[in-house]
Amino acid sequence: SLANWMCLAKWERNYNTKATNYNPGSRSTDYGIFQINSRYWCNDGKTPGAVNACGIPCSDLLKDDITQAVACAKRVV
Secondary structure, eight states: OHHHHHHHHHHHHTTOTTOEEEETTTTEEEETTTTEETTTTOBOSOSTTOOOTTOSBGGGGGSSSOHHHHHHHHHHO
């Protein structure tokens, strides 16, 4: 649920829309307030074998306007 995502946003990155976290094992990065991963959900141009299921650049997940991040999070759940 979106409520669960908001809880994650608070405790994972304290509502920081600019947050990133590199995952060396998968060579992917988590982006934005919801820490959405580049392996499956967005295109950062760096992640090998990325799917981009949300059809957006990962940079859209780092904006203060979280409209795209919310839309992508809804696809994830």
